[in-house]
Amino acid sequence: MEEIGFIELLEKKFNMSFSNKEIIEVALTHSSYANGRKNIKFNERLEFLGDSVLQLCISEYLFLKYKSKPEGELTKKRSLIVCENSLYHVAKKWNLGKYIKMSKGEEITGGRERTSILADCVEAIIAAIYLNFGYENTGKFIIENFQDIIENAIKNRIIMDYKTKLQETLQKDGDVSIEYNLVKYEGPPHRRKFYTEVCTEKNVLGSGVGYSKKESEQNAAQDALMKLNVKVSML
Structure with a gap:
């Protein structure tokens, strides 16, 4: 068929x-x-x-x-x-x-x-x-x-920069140190996949995967926002 x-x-x-x-x-x-x-x-x-x-x-x-x-x-x-x-x-x-x-x-x-x-x-x-x-x-x-x-x-649910939104959320009551750690990467150079965790004081808030470091960090921040029950668009 x-x-x-x-x-x-x-x-x-x-x-x-x-x-x-x-x-x-x-x-x-x-x-x-x-x-x-x-x-x-x-x-x-x-x-x-x-x-x-x-x-x-x-x-x-x-x-x-x-x-x-x-x-x-x-x-x-x-x-x-x-x-x-x-x-x-x-x-x-x-x-x-x-x-x-x-x-x-x-x-x-x-x-x-x-x-x-x-x-x-x-x-x-x-x-x-x-x-x-x-x-x-x-x-x-x-x-x-x-x-x-x-x-x-x-309804203000679309967030274009999840890293900035996460920073604003975590630092609304004072300064908080936020780190994005590259856990590993895999695949050939032309199609490399990156795995990132976002942390505060060694506590892992979220993780993300992407085909660039920037994309994996944004996805990690989005994951953290969702786990913190911050409403975000899935775009």
């Missing part, structure tokens, strides 16, 4: 029928796949358009729904909603990494899980939907898929 493709999944889940399926195919094509192949279009131009469409849709939604909020606050909320982490969150909900066309080399080095590749592909898909169905239908699609992110942003 042939596995259903991403276009079919989109059409079925969101009751769509693409008149131009080539555009969505391009949206799913990473630049690495086009290298060495003639006449292969990839999704970078669509990313450019999708970013603008997403910005406008979210801006319009916030402007109309939250009439009492000033411009500065709306801008901050929008920056939390329209960001790489949010796009990555949407991509993971769709299991998008499974469907992106990329080179074998990109795939071997973790491309199907790379935040930037997944986030950019979501923008390209938004552009493809806009070109097929117009602004109004694209806006509905965006709000449906970003609804949980929007709610978390409005």
